[in-house]
Amino acid sequence: MVVNAGSPFRMRDVSFAYPGREAAAVRDVGFEAGAGDGIAVLGANGAGKSTLLRLAMALVHPTSGTVEVGGRDTRGLAPEDVARDAGFLFQHPELQLLERSVTAEVAYGLRQRGTAGSEAEARARVVLAETGLDAVADEHPYDLSPSLRRLVALAAALATEPAVLLLDEPTAGLNRAARAVVAAVVRARRERGAAVLAVTHDGEFALEALSDAFVMDQGRIVARGAVEAVLGTRPSVPDLPASAALARRLQLATTSPRAAPVAVALAERCRLLG
């Protein structure tokens, strides 16, 4: 992970307990996400993963410690303020879809921050192209399949070009094609400098789209490292995906555990073996 004075996202000694509950949902959590970092937040249900994302978006505030988004302390900020720097993808897009067309829906966040209608629409169309949704640009969001609806919500979160992306189970329930789009888009945004924090149970997505991972257990971070070093190491995290497992077992000389580079290394191995 890149540690940088101007990190887009940082948590320092953050603890939080829901009012009325004795046990803290999040305990002494500290980490940093630099520009271009992609962090998978792993762990069993109830470990505090979703709460972590909510702290990041100032939907709740820490009982102790500091959360910094875009260089600003979130204490005293409302979610609509953090929206200046962060984009949030909720698991259930039906919670937000309200416009009559996909384009309008994607432009919503831009209009909320005062962007003029025509420019908002133009920028929305660019994001629609990025997420492969051009064909449904004029459809009513509720007429789309659940997978496409989630992609629309993703496009909406990306439209404001956030420096920080907060994703809650971005691939859960999606079909294969949509999962591939989400992974590709997240990778691309990271290459453009966005920092990504994603709660996920999808090992393939974590491997393809993200760089690092940490595991939460009862509110604490109990393990951290590169994605391929953390996956498959305990029952509460997803298994190591096929390409990474193969690369490890065959000791392939590959630059990365993702499917494409592993295939290249495998091809090279087969060429040498004849």
Next chain:
Amino acid sequence: MSAIELDTVSLRYVDAAADALDGISLDIESGAVTWLHGAPGAGCSTLLLALGGYAPRFTGGALRGRIRMLGADPQTEDGRAALRGRVAYVTAVPALQLSGIAATVWEEIAFAPANLGWPIETIRTSVDTVLDRLGIRGLSTRNPLELSGGELQRVVVAAVAVLEPSVWLLDEPATALDAGGRARLFDVMISEARRGAAVVVASEDADALGPVADRLIVLQHGRVVLDGRPAELLSGDAVWAAGAAGTAYADIARRAAGLVASPRLAPPYPLDLALAVTRWS
């Protein structure tokens, strides 16, 4: 006689340019897990909806051809009345399958048998049995609305398994589950097939269904294009050619084969890690 018989079944949705199902004729047997696979839009979900008698009834559109399930026609009211309690339908989103009036998991599971008028003693024993079969006895007094996704899916499956249905129609039942939840769900499907039910599951996950299914049917543009044993079909290119995805190892092999011509990268593709390691060491 097969559990399910389709005779030249076609279905077209309203304002659609083409048939969603195009002249499908199939016999699906009891006591087996039949896996429907295909790209999105190939017709797998539509086929399940038609078998359940929900399409075109809820979806709109027109259906031609004949469907017989357990000797009845699910497309008619009489047929559906005869099939009540004998056909289970499970989708990917468990929360939408709850009754909404059950205070506990026990009540949720008892909902269907009570609706069918089973005697209370039979309901009690059946719910008891299914709680153990699905390993959810510990959840029986919990409020269904407070359960996690994986627990909820198990409860929803239990709530139909209690009826001991003769036909299971499952549409991508595991997409919202983690690896442990998936494994438990597929164990239930296998045990239901062993119990004699006809289990039909639509899924894009070749790695998960390959070892579980007895028969693989691949649809493309509403037509059956492949029909055979999963291991055989997954070890070749045919599944990919039909627009559906094969196993992860087949995917890696095909990508590598695009770069280097080598007999090691040609079919038959390895279906799991052990076989892949053997092949490519």
Next chain:
Amino acid sequence: MTAGTAALAFTLPAPSGPLVLYAGVVLLVLLAGAARAARTAALLSLTIWGFLWLLHVVLPGGRGPEAALAQGARIGAIATASVYLLHTFDPSAFLDAFAARGWPFAPAYFMVATMQAAPRLRARASGILEAQRARGLRVGRSPLARIRAIVPLTLPLLLGTIAEVDDRALALESRGLGGRRSSRRTPLAPSPFRSIDEALCWGTALAVAAALAVRLA
């Protein structure tokens, strides 16, 4: 539940001696152990009593303290009985009672399911608020901001609920609800329709008839 219904029927058309009625209902409710319900109803009634006192006693043209007391008592009795009904309403028992009498289950189910949906919808509404705020919706204190926030908060709730209807209907069907030739639903718990409830119901009906007879005579 049946006691509550009996109390309701008890109070509605009885215009004579309402004060006695009111006292009787409150006593019944307290006896039944629902002190909290009685308190809620009393608080509710208090505002109404105050208003009625103002109307009939303080302001000119009112009909005097007797009218205020009578009307207050009527409303108080009805309010207490209603609050008690809501307080003791047990959806499962209600549905079981329906089933035990062989009445059609589906309408009762839909009524109860709609009521039970309230907490779910509330949770959903708060989820919607969060999602829209995360997209930059300002929900400041100004009334204008709040008015502007109405559509983005309510529309997803409506549309989202409607979009689910087909999936829910499908699932319910496969659980044996609806369709022709529905068999009688089995009650899940022994129906607690005790003889005292029966007595209360008959007693109520007789009292109502008697009151009407006296009134009309």
